[in-house]
Amino acid sequence: MELSQQLLQQLINGISLGSIYALIALGYTMIYGIIKLINFAHGDIYMVGAYVGFFAITQAQVSILPALLISMVVTGLLGMLVEKLAYKPLRHAPRISILITAIGVSFFLEYASMYFVSPTPRTFPEVIDNVAFHVGDLVINGQQLLILGITVVLMAILTYIVQKTKLGKAMRAASFDTETAQLMGVNADQVISFTFVIGSSLAAVAGVLVGVYYNSIDPLMGIMPGLKAFVAAVLGGIGILPGAVVGGLVLGVIEALVSGFISSTFRDAAAFAILILVLLFKPSGLFGKNTNEKV
Amino acid sequence: MNLLRRNDLIMLAFGIVVFAVLQGLMEEGIIGSFWKLNLMLIGINIIMSVSLNLINGYTGQFSLGHAGFMAVGAYVGVVLTTNFHVPFLGALLAGGAAAGFLGFLIGLPTLRLRGDYLAIATLGLGEIIRIVIMNIEYVGGAAGFRNIPHYTNFAWVFFIMLFTLFFIKNFVNSSHGRACIAIRENEIAAEAMGVNTTKYKIMAFTIGAAFAGIAGGLFAHNYYIISPASFTFMQSFIFLIMVVLGGLGSITGGIAGAFFVTFISAALANWPEYRMIIFALLLILLMFYRPQGLFGYVEITNMGIFRKILKRGGTA
Amino acid sequence: MAAELMRVEDVSEVFGGLKAVSDFNFYINKGELVGLIGPNGAGKTTVFNLFTGVYQPTTGTITFNGKSIVGLKPYQITQRGIARTFQNIRLFSELSVLDNVKIAYHCHVKYGLLETVLRMGRYFQEEKEIEEESMKLLSVFKLDDKADEMAKNLPYGAQRRLEIARALAAKPKLLLLDEPAAGMNPQETKELMDMIRWIRKEFGLTVLLIEHDMNLVMGICERIYVLEYGMVIASGHPEEIKKNPEVIRAYLGGGA
Incomplete structure (x- = not known):
């Protein structure tokens, strides 16, 4: 294959992977925007989503779309529950305390899942026909199309919710300034719960799609994608929704290029290197603006 | 002033007694080889948690990359002893120096970041260190480094741990240590009181990283083989759990945390899920009911009977 | 006349197009006790932040003890001999x-x-x-x-005192007090006035204070600068300031 073709192929792979990152990053960025918490457990929510989808398909014998919906609902509720039980009591605690709690929640979800579903990886069933479309020398497979299609649809729905609905407006107001929003009659608890539901259900979709794409899921699968989605959120500017999407796609493409042209072992290092470069040179991300503490 | 020196001597004598008792129990076979290994791990983990506490607890800079510095110390150490036949102490110190130097280089740019951003950045840097090591063929890559001489014994671990405790204790009870604590409490006010905040953040980070490097050397020479998989960020999280459980900003807490976590891990070695579930729940409950950790900012030397023995003990 | 300790010439501070302080001129002699007053948002704390290196002036010069302190970090300025307290207590x-x-x-x-x-x-x-x-x-x-x-x-008043004590421990030549009497009752304010007078004498200090409490400022300051919209609208002895129509207008509003 020629270099330019290889480049295009990696671009396609990168965008599929990047869509997954984008879906997880959206949850990160929404939650950070509203309660200023790096929800370390978000990657594990995504893992739970994958397992719920897996059991829906294998046990309840449903097809991929209902499985996605079931996973979104169950995982969305789990996200809400985590917030209510673990984060809400600490809403006025120092941020580091909440961060440590999030690390605790993350461990809990990982190892409780390990206890219930065993640490052995599960093979995700084939839910769509293994078709591959050839465009010249390029290959796009069915899973990739599924990922792209679902991601686009979900982004459209999310945009509608955030821009047009009353709850979406309340979310934006609360992420701008929670206290003022509360004074204006926004029910902060409700908005935060809602944010966790949406963020978690998007992560659930990402989890199921990853299962479809890579055919394998395990209780620790959420750690790396979780961290990388965080990198994507920071890259785009944390708290900014379009930023998370662009950040996810950029990160996916960079990773695909690194594994394709350098070495797949450096894939994870690339993500972290991007994170550090962004934090050092433009900590507010591609779409953000800087703020300083007032003296 | 002589009182303080006297206190140091009392503590040293106490340490030697503890060492003699444990060593005796090991030689008599009352402490078997499994618990002997775990006692060594406790010692190494105490070095790790107390040095991490200097960064996270005392200076308030949330670092999640401590395992990376441990890895640097371990690999520099084993290369020096195995390939160049450098004496053990020299290799340990070189490992510590290398980790400290890397901490200095990393700290210079990253310590401008605050709170959770610093946490994520250090986590990323720790991973980068590990991935780089994994890609160096000279040290065995992902498969690990083999044929390490078995130099580490209980005496090495114990006395280096004791030295670490004295070093960190003396550091935090000085004007330098107060500068670090001031940064944790209020960075703007610290700067206004004449504290060069950048310098002291980097100093704490460098010292912490150096001790992690020494601990890494001790850890590596206890095994025949080490691999990058021993130094993932999950390991950094474990060190964080030790510090948080024991108390952010307390040496006693760091010791207690290292002891507790290592002990539980050993006792539940066959049920790893339970172990992590317990740690996770403990972390969450602690943040609810006692966010400063078991010991908070308190040292055992300032409590009841110890206070009587030591008169005005080393204040934290 | 006593020797000059600090001189500030034509200092301006611009935040994204907004002039927080413009063409600020100021001096303080060794041993003086000077007040800086003005309505809310006049730029008083910005002046302190410029003096202590928290902000860097966009233009202008600040000399302390004969040397420029522009470009120095806050801790370096503290080492040169300027210590401060904060409007919102930072203990x-x-x-x-x-x-x-x-x-x-x-x-x-x-x-x-x-x-x-x-x-x-x-x-x-x-x-x-x-x-x-x-x-x-x-x-x-x-x-x-x-x-x-x-x-x-x-208690609150004790925290304010502790902040001053802490600033003095840095052994400054010039002490900057940012609203030291904020939140104090008249009795506490009076005690604070006596204490400021006393420490100035005892430690051989030069003091610059920002204050809202007119009684305190008029009672102890030898000279006063009045800021409004980032500009000095009046300066001089308390008696002159009291009669200055510009100052009365700025504080009471209307076109007096």
């Missing part, structure tokens, strides 16, 4: 009252890292001196009986 709240003061001796400590960790040489002597001096300072501010208490547990 080390989880530390004891004594430790709060001890920290401020930082830039006068000579023992190095090696002496610290090996407990040799100057360490013990200097630590003893710091402890004694800190206690002395605390007793001046009637805080010596609370030395072991956590700073956050002090």
Whole structure:
């Protein structure tokens, strides 16, 4: 294959992977925007989503779309529950305390899942026909199309919710300034719960799609994608929704290029290197603006 | 002033007694080889948690990359002893120096970041260190480094741990240590009181990283083989759990945390899920009911009977 | 005339197009007690932040003790001899009252890292001196009986006093007080006035204070600068300031 073709192929792979990152990053960025918490457990929510989808398909014998919906609902509720039980009591605690709690929640979800579903990886069933479309020398497979299609649809729905609905407006107001929003009659608890539901259900979709794409899921699968989605959120500017999407796609493409042209072992290092470069040179991300503490 | 020196001597004598008792129990076979290994791990983990506490607890800079510095110390150490036949102490110190130097280089740019951003950045840097090591063929890559001489014994671990405790204790009870604590409490006010905040953040980070490097050397020479998989960020999280459980900003807490976590891990070695579930729940409950950790900012030397023995003990 | 300690010429500070301070000119002589007043948002705290290196002036020069301090970091300026308090109290709240003061001796400590960790040489002597001096300072501010208490547990007025004590521990030549009487009742304010007078004499200090409380400013300051919209609209002795129509207009509004 020629270099330019290889480049295009990696671009396609990168965008599929990047869509997954984008879906997880959206949850990160929404939650950070509203309660200023790096929800370390978000990657594990995504893992739970994958397992719920897996059991829906294998046990309840449903097809991929209902499985996605079931996973979104169950995982969305789990996200809400985590917030209510673990984060809400600490809403006025120092941020580091909440961060440590999030690390605790993350461990809990990982190892409780390990206890219930065993640490052995599960093979995700084939839910769509293994078709591959050839465009010249390029290959796009069915899973990739599924990922792209679902991601686009979900982004459209999310945009509608955030821009047009009353709850979406309340979310934006609360992420701008929670206290003022509360004074204006926004029910902060409700908005935060809602944010966790949406963020978690998007992560659930990402989890199921990853299962479809890579055919394998395990209780620790959420750690790396979780961290990388965080990198994507920071890259785009944390708290900014379009930023998370662009950040996810950029990160996916960079990773695909690194594994394709350098070495797949450096894939994870690339993500972290991007994170550090962004934090050092433009900590507010591609779409953000800087703020300083007032003296 | 002589009182303080006297206190140091009392503590040293106490340490030697503890060492003699444990060593005796090991030689008599009352402490078997499994618990002997775990006692060594406790010692190494105490070095790790107390040095991490200097960064996270005392200076308030949330670092999640401590395992990376441990890895640097371990690999520099084993290369020096195995390939160049450098004496053990020299290799340990070189490992510590290398980790400290890397901490200095990393700290210079990253310590401008605050709170959770610093946490994520250090986590990323720790991973980068590990991935780089994994890609160096000279040290065995992902498969690990083999044929390490078995130099580490209980005496090495114990006395280096004791030295670490004295070093960190003396550091935090000085004007330098107060500068670090001031940064944790209020960075703007610290700067206004004449504290060069950048310098002291980097100093704490460098010292912490150096001790992690020494601990890494001790850890590596206890095994025949080490691999990058021993130094993932999950390991950094474990060190964080030790510090948080024991108390952010307390040496006693760091010791207690290292002891507790290592002990539980050993006792539940066959049920790893339970172990992590317990740690996770403990972390969450602690943040609810006692966010400063078991010991908070308190040292055992300032409590009841110890206070009587030591008169005005080393204040934290 | 006494020697000049600080001179500020044509200093302006622009934040994203907004002029927070413009063409600020100022001097203070050794031993003087000067007040800086003005309505809310006039730029008083910005002036303090410029003097202490928290902000860098967009244009203009600031000389302290004969040398320019523009471009220096806050800690370097503290080492040169300017210490401050904050409008919104910034104590080390989880530390004891004594430790709060001890920290401020930082830039006068000579023992190095090696002496610290090996407990040799100057360490013990200097630590003893710091402890004694800190206690002395605390007793001046009637805080010596609370030395072991956590700073956050002090009553409000005591926290303000502790902040001043801490600033003095840095051994400044020039002390900047940002609304030291904020939140105090008249009795406390009066005691504070006496104390400021007293420490100035006792420590040979030069004092610049920002204050809203007119009685305090008029009562103890020898000269006063009045700021409005980032500009000095009047300066001079309290009696002149009281009669200045511009000042009356700025404070009472309307076109007096």
